Amino acid sequence: MVTDFPKGKPLSLSKFQQLYSKLTKDSKPDSKILATLIAKRPPLSSRSRMEIYRYAYFARILEVLESDFPQLRKKIGKRPFAKLMREYLAAYPSRYANISEVGKNLSVFLRKKKKSPLANLAALDWEMSLSSFAPSIEHRDFSNLLSLPEDQILKARLYLDPSVRLLKTDSHYLIFGPHGKAQFQTVTPLQYRLIQEIKKHQPLSKLLSLMTRSKISEDFVVQWFTSWSKQGIIAGYE
Amino acid sequence: MKKRDSLFPDLGVGIGFRREFASHFSKQIPHPVSWIEVVTENYMAWENDIQPPAIKTLQRLRKEIPIVLHGVSLSIGSADPLNPSYLKRWKSLIDAVEPAWVSDHLCWTGVNGENLHDLMPLPYTEEALQHVANKIDQVQTFLKRRILIENVSSYVEFNQSAMTEWEFINELLKRADCGLLLDVNNVYVSSKNHGFNPLDYLRAIPRNRVGQIHLAGHSDLGTHLIDTHDEPICEEVWRLYEWSREHFGPVSAMVERDGNFPRWEELEKELLRVKEIQTEVSDYGYRLPQGKAAQPFEISAAL
Numbered sequence: 001m002v003t004d005f006p007k008g009k010p011l012s013l014s015k016f017q018q019l020y021s022k023l024t025k026d027s028k029p030d031s032k033i034l035a036t037l038i039a040k041r042p043p044l045s046s047r048s049r050m051e052i053y054r055y056a057y058f059a060r061i062l063e064v065l066e067s068d069f070p071q072l073r074k075k076i077g078k079r080p081f082a083k084l085m086r087e088y089l090a091a092y093p094s095r096y097a098n099i100s101e102v103g104k105n106l107s108v109f110l111r112k113k114k115k116s117p118l119a120n121l122a123a124l125d126w127e128m129s130l131s132s133f134a135p136s137i138e139h140r141d142f143s144n145l146l147s148l149p150e151d152q153i154l155k156a157r158l159y160l161d162p163s164v165r166l167l168k169t170d171s172h173y174l175i176f177g178p179h180g181k182a183q184f185q186t187v188t189p190l191q192y193r194l195i196q197e198i199k200k201h202q203p204l205s206k207l208l209s210l211m212t213r214s215k216i217s218e219d220f221v222v223q224w225f226t227s228w229s230k231q232g233i234i235a236g237y238e
Numbered sequence: 239m240k241k242r243d244s245l246f247p248d249l250g251v252g253i254g255f256r257r258e259f260a261s262h263f264s265k266q267i268p269h270p271v272s273w274i275e276v277v278t279e280n281y282m283a284w285e286n287d288i289q290p291p292a293i294k295t296l297q298r299l300r301k302e303i304p305i306v307l308h309g310v311s312l313s314i315g316s317a318d319p320l321n322p323s324y325l326k327r328w329k330s331l332i333d334a335v336e337p338a339w340v341s342d343h344l345c346w347t348g349v350n351g352e353n354l355h356d357l358m359p360l361p362y363t364e365e366a367l368q369h370v371a372n373k374i375d376q377v378q379t380f381l382k383r384r385i386l387i388e389n390v391s392s393y394v395e396f397n398q399s400a401m402t403e404w405e406f407i408n409e410l411l412k413r414a415d416c417g418l419l420l421d422v423n424n425v426y427v428s429s430k431n432h433g434f435n436p437l438d439y440l441r442a443i444p445r446n447r448v449g450q451i452h453l454a455g456h457s458d459l460g461t462h463l464i465d466t467h468d469e470p471i472c473e474e475v476w477r478l479y480e481w482s483r484e485h486f487g488p489v490s491a492m493v494e495r496d497g498n499f500p501r502w503e504e505l506e507k508e509l510l511r512v513k514e515i516q517t518e519v520s521d522y523g524y525r526l527p528q529g530k531a532a533q534p535f536e537i538s539a540a541l
């Protein structure tokens with residue numbers, strides 16, 4: 001039984017956990033708090049014992065962030081990335097059940113720090129990570145769509161692979177990864193708008209009116225849709 | 239004759255289902271697996287997010303095999319109250335998957351709404367005991383089912399603890415009327431890190447409260463052990479499991495592997511060993527005479 005609690009009133013559970021959290025997160029753990037909370041148990045010192053938790057806490061989250069933000073990490077380097085993530089966690093501590101949600105606010109954090117290019121990169125990384133996370137669905141052949149009567153074509157609604165995501169920062173991005181491997185491509189504002197409308201489940205009539213208004217050549221449109229279907233971005237119609 | 243009156247069914251041999259070996263489950267459930275455990279949060283909807291959870295695989299597997307949900311973020315030991323959003327999303331998942339039972343850890347993962355994503359030990363005090371018992375009671379009332387709580391491995395002890403971990407758990411199981419997910423490896427890891435006899439711990443656990451057993455590997459760093467789940471299960475833990483099987487009777491037991499993934503055949507060997515131990519011991523807790531460890535032994539001497 002542990003009996004060497006210093007004389008005086010024991011800490012409340014809440015106070016205890018606040019101090020312990022501080023030990024876990026601070027860059028240098030406070031010796032006084034350490035001595036108050038952690039029992040001395042040779043051969044390991046209290047500091048070494050606490051270090052196991054301090055290391056595990058940050059290493060576990062950093063590993064997830066490194067995997068969710070590969071382009072950002074590559075851009076700024078391993079050590080500066082780790083330092084930046086410490087700052088990020090201090091500003092946006094995780095309040096999420098799933099550790100994969102921790103990076104949710106990174107681009108907002110970077111934007112507030114006036115680091116726009118990095119914020120854009122983080123936003124793209126994040127969308128790609130969400131894209132990979134999407135469930136896979138069965139794709140349906142829709143080559144017969146154009147052989148349907150015109151009124152049915154106009155009423156048809158295309159649907160996208162669940163991995164498709166859109167992002168507008170310094171450019172318009174289309175992100176997708178039908179097999180769990182997300183990739184991105186820059187698209188024109190019109191292409192972006194079309195995908196957005198398909199995502200909203202709008203009928204083909206709405207898409208056609210958008211294209212007519214933009215006076216885009218029919219050849220281009222056919223080329224886009226053929227390519228999107230070949231790449232697995234459009235998954236079918238209903 | 240020892241009679242087993244457990245509150246939980248014995249489902250046989252299980253494994254912590256991970257995507258690294260999911261392909262082995264795509265055509266049929268590999269022998270000798272008869273149930274699986276999955277991490278709750280990996281399939282739960284995200285907070286304030288309409289993104290659907292990837293539970294299709296789970297629902298397919300559920301048609302063939304019992305599933306249990308094992309959480310890491312309930313934070314039952316946190317001084318914070320329970321998180322209503324978490325409970326709601328957990329309940330939706332339970333309704334979708336219909337697990338055999340659900341569990342989480344006897345630990346706290348953060349305070350003031352933060353999640354440090356680590357399983358941190360509690361100070362073993364009367365205040366913490368009553369607080370955790372109350373929270374478990376609230377969870378069980380909300381879910382309308384009894385839950386299991388797992389003992390965690392630890393690397394620190396606290397000055398203000400007034401009882402041992404096993405005294406705390408024993409009392410908690412009574413007060414909260416919940417079950418124990420007994421992680422034998424965690425008992426072993428903590429026994430080495432804090433210098434106690436693992437059998438003192440195991441003997442103190444009420445037999446009918448053990449609903450599930452975890453077996454896993456750890457890393458030996460010389461001065462201490464770390465619960466890494468990335469090594470094979472060590473011989474001492476196997477012996478503790480044999481002892482537990484004899485003492486607690488038929489309890490669902492499973493292998494946890496979370497890193498340094500070996501070929502499936504290696505995991506299969508461990509699963510077969512679990513099966514062998516389960517079969518060697520009769521349902522009444524007596525080791526059959528032809529069992530390979532039939533002679534009496536005292537594990538503490540071997541550790």
Ligand SMILES: [Fe+2]
Binds near residue numbers: 388421424454494
């Ligand atoms: Fe475990």
